Amino acid sequence: MVGDEEHRVLGALTTDDRRLLSDLLRRVMLAAEHRRARPPTSTRRRPGPDPAEERLG
Structure with missing residues (x-):
């Protein structure tokens, strides 16, 4: 469905x-x-040490 504003712009x-x-x-x-359809790359866990554990170290 197209409204009045859409008609005005598209026109x-x-x-x-x-x-x-x-x-x-x-x-x-x-x-x-x-x-x-695919998980975002920012939520994938990368291999390696956990930065939180390193701070507690």
């Missing part, structure tokens, strides 16, 4: 601009789905 775009915007949004959605 100002040319056909080529709308096609480009659609393509860019599709790419963003695919990238977001790809990221959601």
